[in-house]
Amino acid sequence: RQQLESGTLTGNSKLELLAEGIRLMQHAVNIESASSIQRVLNATGVILHTNLGRAPLSAAARTAITNASGYCTLEYDALTGERGKRGGYAEELLCQLTGAEAALIVNNCAAAALLILRVFAGNGETIVSRGELVEIGGDFRVPEVMANSGTTMVEVGTTNRTTLDDYARAIGERTRLIMRVHPSNYRIVGFTTSPDITGLATLAHESGLVMYEDAGSGVLVDLSTYGIAGEPVIRNSIAAGVDLVSFSGDKLLGGPQAGLIVGRCELVDRLRKNSLYRALRADKLCLAAIEATLDAHRRNAFEELPALRMLALEQETLESRARDFAQQIGAINPALACDIVAGTSAVGGGSGPTIHPKTGLIALRHDNLHADQVAEKLRLGSPAVIARIADGRVVIDLRTVDPEEEPELLEALKAL
Numbered sequence: 001r002q003q004l005e006s007g008t009l010t011g012n013s014k015l016e017l018l019a020e021g022i023r024l025m026q027h028a029v030n031i032e033s034a035s036s037i038q039r040v041l042n043a044t045g046v047i048l049h050t051n052l053g054r055a056p057l058s059a060a061a062r063t064a065i066t067n068a069s070g071y072c073t074l075e076y077d078a079l080t081g082e083r084g085k086r087g088g089y090a091e092e093l094l095c096q097l098t099g100a101e102a103a104l105i106v107n108n109c110a111a112a113a114l115l116i117l118r119v120f121a122g123n124g125e126t127i128v129s130r131g132e133l134v135e136i137g138g139d140f141r142v143p144e145v146m147a148n149s150g151t152t153m154v155e156v157g158t159t160n161r162t163t164l165d166d167y168a169r170a171i172g173e174r175t176r177l178i179m180r181v182h183p184s185n186y187r188i189v190g191f192t193t194s195p196d197i198t199g200l201a202t203l204a205h206e207s208g209l210v211m212y213e214d215a216g217s218g219v220l221v222d223l224s225t226y227g228i229a230g231e232p233v234i235r236n237s238i239a240a241g242v243d244l245v246s247f248s249g250d251k252l253l254g255g256p257q258a259g260l261i262v263g264r265c266e267l268v269d270r271l272r273k274n275s276l277y278r279a280l281r282a283d284k285l286c287l288a289a290i291e292a293t294l295d296a297h298r299r300n301a302f303e304e305l306p307a308l309r310m311l312a313l314e315q316e317t318l319e320s321r322a323r324d325f326a327q328q329i330g331a332i333n334p335a336l337a338c339d340i341v342a343g344t345s346a347v348g349g350g351s352g353p354t355i356h357p358k359t360g361l362i363a364l365r366h367d368n369l370h371a372d373q374v375a376e377k378l379r380l381g382s383p384a385v386i387a388r389i390a391d392g393r394v395v396i397d398l399r400t401v402d403p404e405e406e407p408e409l410l411e412a413l414k415a416l
């Protein structure tokens with residue numbers, strides 16, 4: 001209205017002025033809604049895209065969240081009518097799936113590490129290899145978490161080689177814990193060595209120390225058929241004698257953000273009783289989604305978990321989907337030219353840094369718009385579409401687009 005009155009709006013007729021005014025208002029609305037948390041179509045091919053919320057949840061987990069949204073049996077036992085145990089069923093599933101005696105669930109894996117270090121080594125030293133001083137995106141840095149927990153970090157070995165003897169020599173009166181950290185988002189290759197986890201756990205126990213492994217992604221079963229190798233399988237760590245293992249809920253587990261802790265009963269009980277746990281424990285929506293996710297793992301129903309389903313998609317399948325989709329684009333928007341090019345997707349979320357699943361990409365070229373303009377228009381649509389730009393073209397990877405979302409993606413491309 002101000003622009004109309006001051007004559008800064010351009011147009012030759014009242015109708016044109018009105019149309020311009022409406023366009024500006026639409027733009028303002030788009031910008032306002034773009035700053036809230038909204039649903040997006042992930043056309044990047046990065047499966048655990050941290051900026052887009054990491055693992056997409058299964059249908060069962062989404063239903064579980066809806067069911068838990070009102071009143072629910074969070075800490076209520078319907079059998080006895082008495083107070084129940086928060087997270088009890090999810091903990092039971094975790095024990096079944098990992099062979100551990102006990103489990104505990106907190107906000108995220110960073111919280112798990114903080115809690116464990118604080119409770120078992122806050123008044124002493126923690127030994128860690130120089131090759132494992134990880135930084136995960138979003139400010140999780142092992143040395144800083146250690147400092148926050150109160151423990152004194154004792155680094156041993158070198159970046160590429162750390163031996164059992166290095167650990168043994170560092171053990172002193174104030175040592176409380178040995179920490180093994182999975183190098184989730186990087187690999188050290190070449191002239192390297194690190195002691196196997198069984199040896200490390202034995203050393204810890206001989207010296208009266210707690211052995212803790214921060215496993216990061218934490219896969220529950222061998223995922224080598226999905227091309228995932230080199231991720232610690234939690235059950236193996238427990239079997240090797242590790243006292244406590246922590247891992248994330250929203251990486252390769254395919255669930256909501258959560259920090260899952262499994263290990264020896266007596267130690268998990270000490271974590272549960274510490275007041276810091278009260279500050280870090282998971283909420284009802286998270287616990288409901290974790291239960292549903294773990295239940296899919298228990299039934300070996302991996303195809304129900306979108307992250308694993310997307311990871312398993314073969315290049316031929318993706319290429320054929322891309323070809324079909326490109327044809328539809330050509331039919332609805334003559335200004336868009338499409339090429340199918342070979343490329344790679346990514347696991348993302350700081351997992352599987354050396355895994356690049358092959359895919360078929362749809363590369364777009366618009367008659368009148370630059371790649372940047374195409375990408376911006378897609379981002380500001382509803383739902384927003386997030387795509388990559390490569391070699392001056394917007395590229396779409398259907399690996400992370402559910403087939404059911406394809407009509408919406410097509411609509412967004414039609415609107416260009």
Ligand SMILES: *Cc1c(COP(=O)(O)O)cnc(C)c1O
Pocket residue numbers: 108109110111134136140181182183184185214215216217247248249258259350
């Ligand atoms: C991802 C990761 C974390 C942090 O986990 P969040 O669940 O994101 O807090 C900690 N340690 C390792 C080794 C990781 O891979």
